Amino acid sequence: MRLYAVVAAGGFRRYATYRIATAAGVFTNTVFGFILAYTYMALWDERPQLGGYDMSQALTYVWLGQALLATCAMMGGGFEDELMERIRTGDVAIDLYRPIDLQMWWLAGDLGRAAYQLMARGIVPMVLGALAFPLALPRSPGIWLAFLVSVTLGVVVGFAVRYLVALSAFWLMDGAGASQIAFLAGLFFSGMLLPLTLFPGLLGEVARALPWSALLQVPADVFLGKHTGWGLVEAFAFQGGWALALLLAGRLVQSVATRRVVVQGG
Amino acid sequence: MVFAERSRLVEGVRAYGLIASMWLRSTMAYRASFVMTTLGNFAATGFDFVAIMLMFAHVDELGGYTLPEIALLYGASGTAFGLADLVLGSMDRLGRRVRDGTLDTLLVRPVPVLAQVAADRFALRRLGRITQGLLVLGYALVTLDIDWTPLRVAMVPLMLLTGAAIFGAVFVCGAAFQFFAQDAAEVQSSFTYGGNTLLQYPPTIFAKDLVRGVTFVVPLAFVNWLPALYVLGRDYPLGLPEWVSFLPPVVAGVCWVLAGTAWRAGLRSYRSTGS
Numbered sequence: 001m002r003l004y005a006v007v008a009a010g011g012f013r014r015y016a017t018y019r020i021a022t023a024a025g026v027f028t029n030t031v032f033g034f035i036l037a038y039t040y041m042a043l044w045d046e047r048p049q050l051g052g053y054d055m056s057q058a059l060t061y062v063w064l065g066q067a068l069l070a071t072c073a074m075m076g077g078g079f080e081d082e083l084m085e086r087i088r089t090g091d092v093a094i095d096l097y098r099p100i101d102l103q104m105w106w107l108a109g110d111l112g113r114a115a116y117q118l119m120a121r122g123i124v125p126m127v128l129g130a131l132a133f134p135l136a137l138p139r140s141p142g143i144w145l146a147f148l149v150s151v152t153l154g155v156v157v158g159f160a161v162r163y164l165v166a167l168s169a170f171w172l173m174d175g176a177g178a179s180q181i182a183f184l185a186g187l188f189f190s191g192m193l194l195p196l197t198l199f200p201g202l203l204g205e206v207a208r209a210l211p212w213s214a215l216l217q218v219p220a221d222v223f224l225g226k227h228t229g230w231g232l233v234e235a236f237a238f239q240g241g242w243a244l245a246l247l248l249a250g251r252l253v254q255s256v257a258t259r260r261v262v263v264q265g266g
Numbered sequence: 267m268v269f270a271e272r273s274r275l276v277e278g279v280r281a282y283g284l285i286a287s288m289w290l291r292s293t294m295a296y297r298a299s300f301v302m303t304t305l306g307n308f309a310a311t312g313f314d315f316v317a318i319m320l321m322f323a324h325v326d327e328l329g330g331y332t333l334p335e336i337a338l339l340y341g342a343s344g345t346a347f348g349l350a351d352l353v354l355g356s357m358d359r360l361g362r363r364v365r366d367g368t369l370d371t372l373l374v375r376p377v378p379v380l381a382q383v384a385a386d387r388f389a390l391r392r393l394g395r396i397t398q399g400l401l402v403l404g405y406a407l408v409t410l411d412i413d414w415t416p417l418r419v420a421m422v423p424l425m426l427l428t429g430a431a432i433f434g435a436v437f438v439c440g441a442a443f444q445f446f447a448q449d450a451a452e453v454q455s456s457f458t459y460g461g462n463t464l465l466q467y468p469p470t471i472f473a474k475d476l477v478r479g480v481t482f483v484v485p486l487a488f489v490n491w492l493p494a495l496y497v498l499g500r501d502y503p504l505g506l507p508e509w510v511s512f513l514p515p516v517v518a519g520v521c522w523v524l525a526g527t528a529w530r531a532g533l534r535s536y537r538s539t540g541s
Contacts, residue, residue, distance in 0.1 A: 020449035031456040034476070035464050039321075039328075042471035046325040174299065180306040184313065193317035200323050 003100065004108035011112025015120075022120045029066040029125040036062045037133055051197035056136040057224050058195075063129035064220045065192050067122035071114050071151065072158040072215040074190050076183045078113055079106050080162040084169040084179075096258060103250055107159055114155040136224060143225055146232055150219040153239035157214040160246030161186070167250065170257040185210075191217035211242040278378040285385035293390060300391060307394030311348075314466065315340060315402055329471035334409040335498060336468060341403025342422075342490035343465035346429025347458070348396035353430075354437040356386045358451045358458075361444035367539045380529060383441065410498070418497045421511075425497075428514035429489035433458065435521035436484070438529055445532030461486045469495075469503050477503055488517040 015022075037059050044055045053061060069075065083106060086092045095102055129135060138144055165182045169175040187193065189212035196207045196217045207213060218235050221227055227235040293300050318340065322333045331339075360383055363369040372382045412418065440454030447453070461480070469477045469491050481487040481504060495502050496511035 018449055020447055021452070024447070024450035024452035028452040028456040028460065031460045032463070035460060035467075035472075038472045038476070039467050042329045042467075043321055043325060046327065050324055174296075177299065177302045177306070180303065180310075184306065184310055187310075188313050188316075193313060194320050198320060198324065200320070 004104055007105060007108040008112035008115075011109035012116045013112075014109075015113050015116045025070060025121045026124045029069065029121055030128050033063050033066040033125050033129050034132070036065070037129070051195050052226070053195065053197070053224070054136075056134045059129070059133045060135045060137070060224060061195055061220050063126050063133075063135060064223055065216055066125045066129070067118070068151065068154070068216055068219060069192065070117040070121040072154050072190070073110075073114070073117075073162065074158070074186045074192055074212075074215055076162065076179055076186065078162065079110050079159075080166040080175075080179065083163075083166040084175040087166070087169040088173055088175075103163060103247065103254060106163065107156070107247075110159045111152075111155060118151065138223060138225060143223065146227075147219060147223045149236065150222040150239060153236065153243055154215045154219050156243040157211050157239060157246060158186070160243055160250055161211060163250045164246065164253060167253045167257055170260055186212055186215065189213065190215040191220070195220075211246060214239040214242050274378060278381040281377040282381040282385045285382060286388035289385070289388040290390055304391040304394045307391045308398050309394075311344060311395045311398045314463070315398070318466070329468045331468040331470070334406050336466070337402050337406035338410060338498065339468060339490055339494050340466040341399050341401075341406050342425050342429060342494050343462055344399030345396055345403055345426050346399075346489050347433050347462040348392065348399050349426065349430035350433035350437055351395060351458075352390075352392040354384050354434050355392055356388065357384055357437045357441040358444075358454050359383075359386065360441040361448045361451050364445060364448045364536070365539065369536070370538050373536075379533060380438070412497060413499060421493050421497050425490060425493040425514065428493075428518045431518035432485065432489050432514070432521050433461070435518070435525040436461065436486075438522075438525035442525070442528035442532035445536050457484065461489075465490050474503070481506075485517050485521065488514040 040058045040062050041055065044050055044053075044058045048054065050058070070077075083092070086095065095105075098105075130137065138147070161182060165178045166175065168178040172178060189196075189207050189210050191207075191213060196204060196213055198204075199207050208217065218227075218239055222232065222235060315337075318336060319333070321328060326332070328336060360369070363372075363383070369379075369383075372379050375382065407422070436457050437454070440457060443454065444450060461484070464472070464480065465486060469487070477487070481492075487502075492502060492506075492511045493514055496508065502510070
């Protein structure tokens, strides 16, 4: 357990090294936050209460999206390129010798990365957004806490999906195609382009049931106080269920893949 | 002097063509991968328009504009951006080259550095973005009931080319900026990708100061807002005279002079990392 804490701290420190890149990311998140906020204002001007949100809740949704984009790695980025490269070159064989759990090792590092991204690329755009627009920030500390839990679960779901994507390199060798599909799904089905409550009919129902909604839609709804009491438990169970299922799927695929590595001889 | 400048330009274009065709051949070695990534490129940008269509499932107008009108803005900006991205989209890798020292290799070759950086990893899959922009533009032109005059007809292709030139100048300026801030590729993205996203919506939905900023400071409004609103016969929210809609070629020219100056200043200030 201590080992994984050290790995997580390493993941945090590793991203904290790139200060200019972080500042540039904050700038980009803020610019996109402004552009999206104005488009949402035009939309909610026409249709107040659209998707169950009032104007300030919709604007809050925009800035939460910018705050969580890097945290939950909705557009990819983070560990999967590195893992795919290790699989492609065969270096992964060395990782498999190590007395650690491969999946937990990468998860710990990714949690460290996410913690840094939330603090660095989450807080500043959110504050700037709150200064420029009337945001609906929760007053109760309980909601903030529930939000952090929800974000953490979202990060784990995001990790589990990307771990599966990375493992596909065992079969595809070049993971670019799988990465691209995951990136598209992450962007569209997380609710990054538009809240999933605005997706019509069956498309909406499917989108809200898919794992990607755990990355933004669910944490945002927790933040906006849409889930309380048992509803909150249900929301956590939804995220936790996907996290568990996808992590287990990752283990399964990994054990199949590992056998392949041994056959190939690395 | 003029002759020397021109021959250097010819030389640059020639070098660009050679490097780009080399990358093209290497991409075509894996045709299935090329088809997949092109489709992905198409779908990635297509989702933006799907999001706009989902918005219009709930409303009839956004900022006073109908879906076909927004499609015209979207298609024009998307195509212009796609063209600039195809030709110069690799420029955002400059920061990495400065960091890891591989820019030095380009400096010793007897070919303009700009051409080498721009053609590096030339990616034909970016045609996906252009195709998507053209399809939306086509949809707009078919559905819209425009009072066509020869000037309005001419404005459409002109808008795409000058728009691409303006976006291209932004790409070069962004790359020049990375000579100083080596790790800040995302700042460039917020002007290129961010600018493209902004221009896909009508100017009426943004704050006046933001519209002024992209008209007079970073003149992105000349990519599509001003010419497209002329085609649509609508007024620009800042109340500019109509002839301003015909300025995009001039604006593009000025942008390129500035981009060239910025690029030269950046290149001159370059100090190798030594690694």
